[in-house]
Amino acid sequence: MAKDMTLLWGSGSPPCWRVQIMLEEKQLQGYNQKLLSFEKKEHKSQEVLDMNPRGQLPSFKCGKHILNESYAACFFLENQYKSQGNKLIPDSPDAQALMYQRMFEVLTLGQKMLDLVAYKFRVPEEERHDSAIQRNKEALTAELKLWEGYLNKTDSCLAGKEFTLADVVFFPVIAVIFRFGLSSESHPALAKYYNSLKDRASIKATWPPHWQEPPELDVMKTI
Template sequence: MAPVKVFGSAAFTNVARVLVCLEEVGAEYEIVDIDFHVREHKGPEHLARNPFGQVPAFQDGDLMLFQSRAISPYVLRKYKTSADDEAVNLLREGSPEESALVDAWLDVEALRYDPAMNSVFVQHRVVPALGGTPDEEVIGESVEKLREVLDVYEARLAKHRYLAGDFVSLADLSHFPEAHYFMEMPYAAVFDSYPRVRAWLEDIFSRPAVKKVVELMSKDFH
């Protein structure tokens, strides 16, 4: 079986989300870099893979997919050896209730956590790299939105070990790529008020699959 292909480098948080799923299930995969400097992402070949001209795109034989939160469940389903295999049971699809809770907290990550984190990253890292000045007001508002999310997480993690319940899931893993960059920024101090969130993140970062992808991210980020 030819290995699946992931288009886009690990430095992109949405690519890292897919890679960690592939690492968790131990799948063979090939990363195909897309050269943003020559606008390869907006070329016809890549637009056929991802109509929005972004990364990741994902290829498994005849199937071409985009959107990291659609690719990730596909990967986890494809390589799941059995419903009882805890090691790769990151969707909990054996239980309608548990899998709905995984969906709910993954949606929170996508719609609340990620936009707040990413907005800070863009202002603090991307804007200066392009010669601009970070908008401190935008950063302040985003950190405030992040706090609202972390308030809810801290309360949730007082009741359960992970977001969707007492089991690790894709909903948890999906948080690490943005956190990886955020923790290197001065704003990381915001997490000091959230000891349970901090411990939960440490738990996620201690997973071998996450360590492997963090390594790839660091290598690619330049």
């Protein structure tokens, strides 16, 4: 069945990485894949636009179904392959409620991370303001404090002991934040979480290839 799937992806993009982790977790290795370069603007190529009219990665096809949104791909794969690989939506209402709540809070964290990391790419030079960068920094600092608190209260994973969809969507974001210099000393619970999961099979197998090189930014050092 994985032969019927095609993933176009970019290295280091949290949404792409989520789909890759998901496919590993559900034992759907062997899918068709193609690594594209954001730098060369390959995400705006006709090949991508044919699958994804916004020209974004991931572009993911599962049989005849288009599931370009990473959360959509996660939910669909979990639902279609319930009994294959790891079960990623817990049955207990307590863990399920916490999983859903954290999963969608991740969107806020991801947005605040991007507002800082991608400021130069998203805002034309003549519209940039130091005051905006400072505000984005403060917003991310406050946001990370919340997550540090959440992780202080859980057992190993975001919604309890088990690895769930919440971790699939959260881990790539927190990994980018650490790559760009977040201090482990001032965020011990986040660092513990990151270190306990970075060698998980699904994550190790899909580690962004260009991360073998040192990062170009250390924008998180001052958080």
